[in-house]
Amino acid sequence: MTGAQAYIASPLTDDRVNINSKVVDEKDVNINRTFNQDNYLSEFLLSGASEDMAVDGSISAVEFSFMVPAARKVKLSRGFITIEDGNTEFTPSNFGQLTALSNGVEISITPSGGAKVILETWITNREMRNTMFDFDNEFKQAGAYIGRWSFGKDLGNSGYSLAAGDKFSFLIQDLLTGLDFMSFRLKGNIEDI
Numbered sequence: 001m002t003g004a005q006a007y008i009a010s011p012l013t014d015d016r017v018n019i020n021s022k023v024v025d026e027k028d029v030n031i032n033r034t035f036n037q038d039n040y041l042s043e044f045l046l047s048g049a050s051e052d053m054a055v056d057g058s059i060s061a062v063e064f065s066f067m068v069p070a071a072r073k074v075k076l077s078r079g080f081i082t083i084e085d086g087n088t089e090f091t092p093s094n095f096g097q098l099t100a101l102s103n104g105v106e107i108s109i110t111p112s113g114g115a116k117v118i119l120e121t122w123i124t125n126r127e128m129r130n131t132m133f134d135f136d137n138e139f140k141q142a143g144a145y146i147g148r149w150s151f152g153k154d155l156g157n158s159g160y161s162l163a164a165g166d167k168f169s170f171l172i173q174d175l176l177t178g179l180d181f182m183s184f185r186l187k188g189n190i191e192d193i
Helices: 125-131
Strands: 007-009 016-018 040-044 062-067 072-084 105-110 117-122 134-136 144-150 160-162 167-172 181-192
Touching: 117 125, 125 144
Parallel strands: none
Antiparallel strands: 007 016, 040 181, 062 167, 072 144, 072 160, 072 181, 105 117, 105 167, 134 144
8 A cells, every 4th residue: 555654563562653753655664674764673583584582492503683684784772572471470590481591592793704792691581681771571461571672771872883794693592482482673773885
């Protein structure tokens, strides 16, 4: 529908919000590849076509990533982790409702042609929460949480700048199929170079 008002789900509520209060064509909005005329970036980390990180990475690690497209650059401002698991409150020493992970969820940036830089490795809810700017019970019930990682808080408001071919990744190295759902969504700006 040309000229239709486009909406996305707000990362912090169940409400729908207008993308930058602009009218955009429906064809310009894609749930997994959201770039618009204002250079807004909203990307789930994917493994193939899946955003759900509740996978078995215990034998072969599973990578979920976003790679900056050719001829583009990105400034990442924040990321949102969502974990849904059961209906009781998460304890700090667990990961979701699972016992503490053996290997952890490794978060990294790999520059194009460069060596991987590990930002964090999460083994427990406490480690994950300590990385976040805030970590809330999003759905107003136990067992479903969202955390907001403000990259600018880590880097003095500069965020993470990525060039074409650079990759932001989560590496799942444990059995996470006991979780109901887990995902990570990047937010920021993307520009042509």
